[in-house]
Amino acid sequence: MSSIDTLCINALRVVGAEMITKAKSGHPGIVLGAAPILHTLFTRHININPEDDKWFNRDRFILSAGHGSALLYEMLHLSGYDLSMEDLKNFRQKGSKTPGHPEYGxxxxxxxxxxxxxxxxxxxxxxxxxESFLAAKFNKPKYDIVDHYTYVxxxxxxxxxxxxMEAASLAGHLNLKKLxxxxxxxxxxxxxxxxxTNTENIKMKFEAMNWNYIKVVDGNNCDSIDNAIKEAKKSNKPTIVEIKTVIxxxxxxxxxxxxxxKPMPEDDIKALRKNLSYNGPVLEYPEEVKKFYKENVIDRGNEEESNWNELLADYRSEYNAEYEEFLKFMYNEFKLDDVSDMPKYEVGSEESTRKEMGKYIDYLSTKLPNIIGGSADLSSSTMVKGADGIYGPSNPLGRNIKFGVREHAMAAIINGITLHGGLRGFCAGFFVFSDYLKPAVRLASIMKLPSIFLFSHDTICVGEDGPTHQPVEQLTMFRSMPNTNVIRPADAKEMAEAMLLAFDNNTYPTVVTSSRQGLPNLACTNAEGVKKGAYVVFEPKKAAKVTLISCGSELFITINAAKMLEEEGINCKVVSMPSMFLFDKQSNEYKEEILPKKHLKMAVELGASMPWYKYADEVYGLDEFGASMPIKYIHETYGFTAEAIAARVKELLNK
Ligand SMILES: Cc1ncc(C[n+]2csc(CCOP(=O)(O)OP(=O)(O)O)c2C)c(N)n1
Ligand SMILES: [Mg+2]
Structure with missing residues (x-):
């Protein structure tokens, strides 16, 4: 370890602490403790190119301890990214490029x-x-065009x-040796x-999960950290390097x-400088430090990318077809222009929307070679699995990821796959257990990431399994999440469009829910309507005064209720609203056409009533937990029959 390393690390420490003190907010502990780790990683290992930040074969670095953002911003600044000293001085301020935690995009x-x-x-x-999938797909002897590490x-x-632990357990199982x-x-x-809080042996814990474990006893020693990373690169398993540092x-x-x-008081900053024997400028890096990063990160990264470009050029001449395909993956050029051969369903036939969802995923997997995903040990229930066999060391081109019962990691992994680029991730589970993965969906929403989350068994019509397995409030949870398209299709046609919308968009995550039980395929549903979020599916012969709004498995029941009411001279129109998110984006004229102000509006859904009050005067919902019973009793028990719905409308009209 040379004196320049020490100077760089101390500069990172002091400037980081000063940024935080200036901001009056932030986390100095990790900045001061982990500076040698990131300094070593960035100056000796990581291949990135600030001039081409999306360079496909760059190493990926993830600051999982996001509270260390100040240190990451310092690294990015010194590594030549578009972050000025001014930006660092504005750490955590309104409108700054350096928000409290690192924000993708x-x-x-x-x-x-x-x-x-x-x-x-x-x-x-x-x-x-x-990385491992794309490497297996495109690399050829002498041409490792996909070959990078993922550092955390x-x-x-x-x-x-x-x-x-869910994720680490799966990573060990999958032998992800470049992690x-x-x-x-x-x-x-x-x-x-x-x-x-902890009495455990991290080494044994990770080794038990099929990881390689390396310990660095002195986290201030760059050479030890460097050697550990070199060792890790040789491993045929994922590696955890435990680096003992001092917060x-x-x-x-x-x-x-x-x-x-807590930001350090000015006196503590003075003491810090003294303790480190550092007297560089305040909130500024010494020239030697900048030069060192220029030579050891920026120039190295530049060189790595130009080497890669040469490699790719040679690959292009030797493997032209593969090269063209690689570009399609890299730039996500797979389009769903012609879906005329998508599975079709006869009007009047009956099928659960989960089965349809499964068939469409199988279909889309043939159209989109870049989609990969699976279920959390429930593919025989959700019907969702990826194509080409089970992904793993013996079949790295498998597109079916068997996540095991690891919902939370599954969703985060899907985000990682999509973030990596080249592939698009999807995953599936029981809707009630979406509670287990919500935080990862929330991050996808914040990142505007088009991850796809598919759920089956979307109402209490799960039946016998009882309240633990019967979703009630989950739709409310996702519908209230900003930038998230929740689609609850009523039949095969709506499901087909939901899936196309999910895989076609690039700016938000999509949640699609499906029924366990069979539902009739309706004549009145259509794809154009789904695109608008809500549309009219039943119009009485005489002018309506009431609008019933529904979706999913309750739509056909609601239509039946409207038909019954019409026979009694009560004219109700029925609106299918599979996506509130898409409906909210429509013009005021369209909204008024679908949900006229002068109509009495009642929403019908076998789930918590809360989200519907935005659109309806009255909600026919379910604000209690379900109970274990065969599905044939459920509609009767909870009043979700056409008769009961019609009766409520009459009650409302005082008839
Ligand atoms: C899911 C979650 N829970 C709680 C927090 C709040 N939080 C941020 S850092 C932290 C302490 C983490 O300890 P450690 O990883 O050891 O960080 P260090 O104190 O060493 O910097 C907590 C509780 C969080 N950011 N995320
Ligand atoms: Mg700690």
Missing amino acids: HVKGVEITTGPLGQGISSSVGMAIA LCGDGDLQEGIS IVLYDSNDVQLDGDVEQ GYGAPNSGESSVHG
Whole structure:
């Protein structure tokens, strides 16, 4: 370890601490403790090119401990990304390029939004899966055109989260040998010492999950960290490098939890400078540091990418067809222009929408070679699985990922796959267990990431399994999530369009729900209507005064109720509203046409009533948990028959 390394690390420490103090907010502990880790990784290993931040074969770096954002911004600044000193000085300020936690799409070089602990490390597994799949698909002897590492910096908190263990367990099983996790092991967390909460052996724990474990006893020694990363690269398993660091190194309260998340007072900054024997400029990097990063990160990255470009050019001449295909993957050029051969269903036939969803996924897998995914040990129930066999070391081109019962990691992994580029991830489970993966959907929504989340058994019509398996409030949860398209199709036609919308868009995640039970395929549904989120599916012969709004498995029942009412002279129109998200985007004229102000409007859904009050005066919903019983009793018991719905309308009209 040379003196320039020490100078760089101390500059990172001091400027990071000063940024946080200036912002009056942030987490100095990890910045001071983990600076040597990121310095070593960036100056000796990572291949990135700030001039081409989306260079396909770059190494991916994930700051899973997102509270260390100041340190990441420092690295990005010194590595030549579009982040100025001014931006660093505006850390955490309104409108700045340097928000509290790293935000994907906000600043170049941030590979993923992190902050909720456990998510980053779990998504990194998806990135490593994507890399291994694409490498297996495109690499040829002498042409490793997809060949990069996925690096993670995580802390104690990341590894305490359950999601990380789900993801690590799967990563070990899948032998993701190019995944390297650098663990900032400082024995301290926000509320105190880690030993107050943990009594476990990380080495044994990870080795038991088929990981390679390496320990670095002195986290201030770049050469030891460097050697560990070199070792990790040789492993045929994913590697965790446990690096013993001191939280808040150099600060008067180093080694204590008080340094974790409180800006340091000016006096402590002075003490820090003294303790580190550092007297560089305030909020500025010494020239030697900038030069070192220019030579060891920027120039190296540039060179790596130009080497790669040459390799790709040679690949192009030798394997032209594969090259053309590679470009399609790289630029996501697969389009759903012609879907005329999509499976079709006769009007009047009956099928569950989950079976239709499964058939459409199978169909789309033939059209879109870049989609990959699977279910959380439920593919025989959700009907959703990927194509080409089970993905794994013996079949890296399998597009069916068997996630096991690991819903949370599954969703985060899907995000990682999609973030990596080249592939698009989808996953599936029982709707009630969407509770287990919601935080990862939320991150996809924040990132505007088009991950696809498919769920079956979307109402209490699950039946016998009882309230633990009967979703009630889950639709409310997802519909209230900004930037998330929740589609609840009523039949095969609506399901087909839902799936096309999900796989066609690039700016938001989609949640599609499906029924367990068979539903009639209706004559009145159509794709154009689904695109608008809501549309009229039944119009009485005489002018309507009432509008009934429904979706999913309750749509046909609601139509039947409207038909009954018409016979009694009560004229109700019925609107199918599979997607509130898409309907909200329509013009005011269209909204008025579908949901006229002067109509009495009642929504019908076998789920929590809350989301519907935005559109309806009255909601015929379910605001209690279900109970275990065969499905044939459910509609009767909970009043979801055409007769009961019609009776409520009459009650409302006082007839
Ligand atoms: C899911 C989640 N829970 C809680 C937090 C709040 N939080 C941020 S950092 C942190 C402590 C984590 O400890 P560690 O990873 O050891 O970080 P260190 O204190 O060493 O920097 C907590 C509880 C969070 N960001 N995400
Ligand atoms: Mg810690």
